[in-house]
Amino acid sequence: MTELLQSGRFGRAFLTCCLLLGLASGCSSRRTVDIDSKPPGATIYVDGEKKGVTRDQISVDFSKVDRVLIQIVKHRYKPILQYWTIDEVPSAKRVFDLEVD
Amino acid sequence: MRRLYFLALPVAFLAASCSAPQSREFYINAVNTEEQPIQAVIYVDDDVLLNQKNEPIRTPTNVKLTFEPDDDGLRRIKVSTRAVVVDADGKVTYGLREGEASPYIEEPRMVDPRDSKDQLFILRRNKDFVE
Numbered sequence: 001m002t003e004l005l006q007s008g009r010f011g012r013a014f015l016t017c018c019l020l021l022g023l024a025s026g027c028s029s030r031r032t033v034d035i036d037s038k039p040p041g042a043t044i045y046v047d048g049e050k051k052g053v054t055r056d057q058i059s060v061d062f063s064k065v066d067r068v069l070i071q072i073v074k075h076r077y078k079p080i081l082q083y084w085t086i087d088e089v090p091s092a093k094r095v096f097d098l099e100v101d
Numbered sequence: 102m103r104r105l106y107f108l109a110l111p112v113a114f115l116a117a118s119c120s121a122p123q124s125r126e127f128y129i130n131a132v133n134t135e136e137q138p139i140q141a142v143i144y145v146d147d148d149v150l151l152n153q154k155n156e157p158i159r160t161p162t163n164v165k166l167t168f169e170p171d172d173d174g175l176r177r178i179k180v181s182t183r184a185v186v187v188d189a190d191g192k193v194t195y196g197l198r199e200g201e202a203s204p205y206i207e208e209p210r211m212v213d214p215r216d217s218k219d220q221l222f223i224l225r226r227n228k229d230f231v232e
Contacts, residue, residue: 043136048128048219066215071223075135079223081208101134101225 029063031086034093035072042074042098054096062086072096123168123175123214130161131182131205131222139205139224141182142197149183149197157185157193160222168214181209182222204230 185196
């Protein structure tokens with residue numbers, strides 16, 4: 001053990017572990033969120049791409065954009081449009097109240 | 102001291118790139134709340150986009166936007182789509198002239214240079230529309 005510490009290999013291994021843990025926990029550019037609506041059955045678009053139907057869990061990728069455009073659409077209801085930055089992604093479920101059009 | 106010369110070039114390049122306009126292509130599309138494609142023309146900063154024949158460009162299409170620098174970086178650009186009525190040849194017959202209502206309600210948005218390439222406009226039906 002003393003030899004390992006003195007050789008510097010322990011320090012390097014420790015730093016590598018810290019770096020990997022940091023990347024895995026805080027530095028990810030992907031967020032997952034449950035999206036629901038009242039009434040349910042609305043289509044979820046993220047940056048113009050159909051991602052699912054409420055209630056669904058969707059994954060949002062911020063690696064290439066600063067913000068994403070969330071659109072919730074259901075026929076005979078007013079569509080909802082929201083921009084989310086990575087810090088604005090709800091940590092739990094997000095429920096959208098749709099208004100009759 | 103010599104190292105500073107090496108630093109000066111990238112710093113100057115960075116400063117120039119921050120203050121220069123930047124162009125980026127976006128894919129503009131429009132659908133209604135039934136998620137069906139609709140014919141719409143595109144407005145950029147309240148001006149309708151025209152092709153080389155001076156005809157309005159319709160969705161879906163790729164559009165190149167040029168972002169001008171401002172105090173916060175690059176200025177966002179106002180983009181909107183306006184649904185129109187077209188004939189069998191794709192020529193706009195209604196919805197562009199003054200006083201003509203659009204079959205769908207416009208939804209302008211401020212596009213950021215770092216936004217996604219795909220810009221989908223979901224338009225609600227204009228209940229007051231009478232052709």
